[in-house]
Amino acid sequence: MAGSGWWRPRAPVRGGGEVEESEEEPEEGSEEESVPEPPLKPKGLQVKKSRYQEAKDWSKIKSLGLYQLTMDIIMMNRVCRMFRQGLKGFREYQIIETAHRKHPIFSFWDKKKQGRITFDTMDFIAESGHFPPRAIQITQKKPAWRTEREIQSLCNLLQVLDSYRNYSEPLQLLLAKVMRFERFGSRRVIVRKGQRGNSFYFIYLGTVAVTEDEDGSSAFLDPHPMLLQKGSCFGEMDFLTSSVRRATVVCMEETEFLVVDREDFLANKLDQEVKKDAQHRFEFFRKMDLFHSWSDEKLWKLVILGKIEKFSYGQLISKDFVELSSIVFVCKGSCEVLQLIDLATSPFYHKWIWQHLQLIDDRPPNTHLKDLSPVERFKEFQIRSYPVQDFSFLKLLHLRKAQEQQGSSFSRKIKTSGNTLPKTLGSKIKSRCPHFIECPMIDTNYGDLPKEAAVGAYMKIHTVEQGEILGLHQILLPESQHDTRPLILVSLGAEVIRVRKEKFCELIDSKTIEKLSKLEIKYPSDEDVCQKFLEENSWNVFRKDLVRLLVEPRQCPPFAPVQPRKKGIYSPKAVMLDLCSLDKKTKPRHPIFMAPQKHLPPLRIVQAIIAPRYKIQELLPQYKNAGVLV
Numbered sequence: 001m002a003g004s005g006w007w008r009p010r011a012p013v014r015g016g017g018e019v020e021e022s023e024e025e026p027e028e029g030s031e032e033e034s035v036p037e038p039p040l041k042p043k044g045l046q047v048k049k050s051r052y053q054e055a056k057d058w059s060k061i062k063s064l065g066l067y068q069l070t071m072d073i074i075m076m077n078r079v080c081r082m083f084r085q086g087l088k089g090f091r092e093y094q095i096i097e098t099a100h101r102k103h104p105i106f107s108f109w110d111k112k113k114q115g116r117i118t119f120d121t122m123d124f125i126a127e128s129g130h131f132p133p134r135a136i137q138i139t140q141k142k143p144a145w146r147t148e149r150e151i152q153s154l155c156n157l158l159q160v161l162d163s164y165r166n167y168s169e170p171l172q173l174l175l176a177k178v179m180r181f182e183r184f185g186s187r188r189v190i191v192r193k194g195q196r197g198n199s200f201y202f203i204y205l206g207t208v209a210v211t212e213d214e215d216g217s218s219a220f221l222d223p224h225p226m227l228l229q230k231g232s233c234f235g236e237m238d239f240l241t242s243s244v245r246r247a248t249v250v251c252m253e254e255t256e257f258l259v260v261d262r263e264d265f266l267a268n269k270l271d272q273e274v275k276k277d278a279q280h281r282f283e284f285f286r287k288m289d290l291f292h293s294w295s296d297e298k299l300w301k302l303v304i305l306g307k308i309e310k311f312s313y314g315q316l317i318s319k320d321f322v323e324l325s326s327i328v329f330v331c332k333g334s335c336e337v338l339q340l341i342d343l344a345t346s347p348f349y350h351k352w353i354w355q356h357l358q359l360i361d362d363r364p365p366n367t368h369l370k371d372l373s374p375v376e377r378f379k380e381f382q383i384r385s386y387p388v389q390d391f392s393f394l395k396l397l398h399l400r401k402a403q404e405q406q407g408s409s410f411s412r413k414i415k416t417s418g419n420t421l422p423k424t425l426g427s428k429i430k431s432r433c434p435h436f437i438e439c440p441m442i443d444t445n446y447g448d449l450p451k452e453a454a455v456g457a458y459m460k461i462h463t464v465e466q467g468e469i470l471g472l473h474q475i476l477l478p479e480s481q482h483d484t485r486p487l488i489l490v491s492l493g494a495e496v497i498r499v500r501k502e503k504f505c506e507l508i509d510s511k512t513i514e515k516l517s518k519l520e521i522k523y524p525s526d527e528d529v530c531q532k533f534l535e536e537n538s539w540n541v542f543r544k545d546l547v548r549l550l551v552e553p554r555q556c557p558p559f560a561p562v563q564p565r566k567k568g569i570y571s572p573k574a575v576m577l578d579l580c581s582l583d584k585k586t587k588p589r590h591p592i593f594m595a596p597q598k599h600l601p602p603l604r605i606v607q608a609i610i611a612p613r614y615k616i617q618e619l620l621p622q623y624k625n626a627g628v629l630v
């Protein structure tokens with residue numbers, strides 16, 4: 001590849017990170033002239049390069065380093081793969097472009113059917129997320145009037161629905177032939193508990209809630225209703241047990257459905273599929289130790305209380321499963337339990353922030369001197385004269401002073417100092433001068449904290465694996481002992497069964513209670529979680545510094561978009577808090593996660609906190625000559 005003629009190595013990045021071509025010519029008789037024959041000489045190249053040119057190319061490649069070469073190879077690979085994929089997709093297709101149409105029609109000859117199949121790209125255009133008007137037209141036709149092509153198109157369109165995609169292809173086609181489209185507004189009851197059901201529903205757009213009351217009003221009062229969203233289906237239980245609806249299903253917003261009626265459902269043997277699904281749940285519960293003593297009959301009662309729901313990687317299962325009225329059985333994959341911690345409520349975080357603020361030392365020396373009192377100036381003189389000394393006592397002094405200052409004014413000056421570096425680092429690290437940082441403060445239980453530093457973070461506190469249960473760990477505790485901290489459940493690619501707590505409690509016996517008492521999980525305290533966050537944060541920052549030091553840093557990675565200069569201390573796009581820019585008075589440019597303010601949590605969320613730190617070369621003197629500045 002390197003010799004294919006079009007590959008041109010990138011020149012090293014200079015100064016501001018711009019990529020520039022080097023224009024310097026090597027002098028006659030310079031080292032570059034004596035470079036041996038380049039091994040990357042192109043094989044079938046027509047134009048013969050001069051020995052000098054080749055030597056120059058080779059020296060360029062050498063100076064770029066392994067990093068750049070690897071990135072170029074990756075890029076070339078990607079481009080080739082894109083071409084291959086693109087060609088594969090279009091090999092058999094013919095694109096018909098008529099003069100009056102803006103959008104092309106794809107068409108290909110189907111050998112099996114001995115006919116031409118065409119696909120008009122405008123046919124299924126719809127307002128984002130809605131069921132396309134052209135597809136609605138098809139579902140309005142009687143099943144017998146739908147053409148094969150229309151049925152196939154519907155089938156293709158519905159692949160976005162998990163519950164539909166799960167069925168075999170012939171069954172999908174049968175369903176596409178008989179289903180009709182419905183759209184209902186918020187609060188509309190779709191299925192009423194206790195009534196005989198006639199239909200089975202796929203949710204195409206919107207959200208519904210499953211409730212125990214008949215009119216579905218509890219869904220709007222319950223802070224954590226059981227919700228079903230796009231891709232889910234419901235209404236099959238009634239067909240399975242030939243009895244009445246077990247729950248009420250109500251629209252939480254405008255919702256679009258694809259509906260299959262009872263006769264079609266039974267005619268297409270969909271009840272067989274539902275039975276298979278139920279049998280699968282039965283086998284899952286049967287394997288669980290908790291239900292070992294349960295009779296089959298009792299276990300079937302549990303089986304019909306819930307159904308399998310799929311959640312893709314990273315999808316939210318519950319905003320707060322402590323409050324959730326259901327328990328969650330993980331039948332495939334795994335989930336993560338996250339906790340949102342408010343770092344400002346932790347004494348450990350307070351200490352950490354103040355300790356790090358004392359280390360901020362990024363201003364040119366002397367700019368501060370006019371602010372210093374003679375005593376401070378003398379201390380400063382001492383510090384500069386004896387850079388190897390351990391001045392941690394001064395650091396403590398500054399810390400105490402800073403904390404003693406009454407926060408009568410909202411804004412406060414933090415005196416920082418570069419003289420507090422640990423003795424172990426020796427004279428290699430220069431001591432610099434202290435300076436003042438002015439920033440707004442907030443008053444917390446443990447004293448003042450820079451306003452910008454009052455942030456929150458999501459931390460993983462537990463992983464739930466296949467076969468484990470969530471929401472049961474406090475079921476036996478008296479309410480006064482309940483841990484009410486909100487816990488978030490996120491899927492790592494999981495299939496779960498949700499069963500209402502009170503329904504489950506109706507089924508459990510003394511033996512099950514005994515087993516449940518052993519399942520008790522104690523989640524770590526907020527303080528422990530906070531400490532863990534800061535430990536992980538330090539490790540992550542160190543790891544990044546190390547990678548930057550060891551990997552050739554002068555090149556901009558070719559695929560990374562150019563990052564605009566971060567202006568504020570809190571970078572919402574990078575979800576990062578940078579303590580080093582605490583006093584830079586600029587507003588963040590982006591709303592957090594690009595979401596409107598009203599949808600944001602009251603806490604600003606960060607994933608990392610960048611604190612002032614020592615240059616990594618000082619910790620790893622063997623790499624000092626890598627020419628890297630962190």
Ligand SMILES: Nc1ncnc2c1ncn2[C@@H]1O[C@@H]2COP(=O)(O)O[C@H]2[C@H]1O
Binds near residue numbers: 234236247306498
């Ligand atoms: N725990 C649950 N999880 C998901 N869906 C449910 C749950 N309980 C009931 N449903 C659905 O709500 C529907 C109400 O009508 P059916 O009993 O026919 O079928 C029911 C299920 O499809």
